[in-house]
Amino acid sequence: MRDLDFNKALVFFAHPDDAEFMAGGSIIKWVAEGKQIVLCVVTNGANGSNDPSMKREALIASREEEQREAAKITGVSDVVFLGYEDCMVEDSHELRRDMIREIRRHKPDVVIGPDPTMYFFADQYINHPDHRKVGEALCAAVSPGAATVPMYRDELFDKGFEPHHLTAAFFGLTNSPNFWVDIEDVLEKKIQSVSVHHTQTPEFGDQFTERMKMIASFNAEGSDYKYAEAYRAMYFRER
Numbered sequence: 001m002r003d004l005d006f007n008k009a010l011v012f013f014a015h016p017d018d019a020e021f022m023a024g025g026s027i028i029k030w031v032a033e034g035k036q037i038v039l040c041v042v043t044n045g046a047n048g049s050n051d052p053s054m055k056r057e058a059l060i061a062s063r064e065e066e067q068r069e070a071a072k073i074t075g076v077s078d079v080v081f082l083g084y085e086d087c088m089v090e091d092s093h094e095l096r097r098d099m100i101r102e103i104r105r106h107k108p109d110v111v112i113g114p115d116p117t118m119y120f121f122a123d124q125y126i127n128h129p130d131h132r133k134v135g136e137a138l139c140a141a142v143s144p145g146a147a148t149v150p151m152y153r154d155e156l157f158d159k160g161f162e163p164h165h166l167t168a169a170f171f172g173l174t175n176s177p178n179f180w181v182d183i184e185d186v187l188e189k190k191i192q193s194v195s196v197h198h199t200q201t202p203e204f205g206d207q208f209t210e211r212m213k214m215i216a217s218f219n220a221e222g223s224d225y226k227y228a229e230a231y232r233a234m235y236f237r238e239r
């Protein structure tokens, strides 16, 4: 496992609440170290309720508000909403272009997103297809997208979005981790950041806290930590 020094990260996830679930502890720690974290939420979260009385526009607005509240807790400096339809994400050229544009706009050292190869988690969870598709599009946006001049030249380069080189990419929600962040001392704050997504965690309570601890403990397997967030990390430039 390698230490990673960086100043700025751009975090891509599919749904409002994904970033806190999958990387909230890491974000809290990185912000405390003085790093700047920008969050890019790909979908509008419009399918994130089983309540038949919930109105679509109200849910979208609530989830955006919840995401902004969570970002205040984790210390994210800016939240970008791309507004793709929840549950319908594809690895499209449109999404790749939007991601490349945000990478070129915010110029992070590292990007963070979901592992696109992740289908099954711990014999208990089939990964949401939006998570995989965001991961796939992000891979393309990272390489060859962000640093390649001709990629979407007239839509990006010719409009001033200059190519940008990344130092590393971290893919969370992964079955093949090679990098862990110790989140034991910030686990409580991470759980708090997840809990403000009220539309997603109405049953928030002791059971939820225990479940979050269980996941953090599971993610620590393979590391020396008790509670962790785990990533498949790719390092660029150093070969």
Ligand SMILES: [Zn+2]
Pocket (backbone or CB within 6 Å): 014, 015, 018, 128, 131
């Ligand atoms: Zn999600």
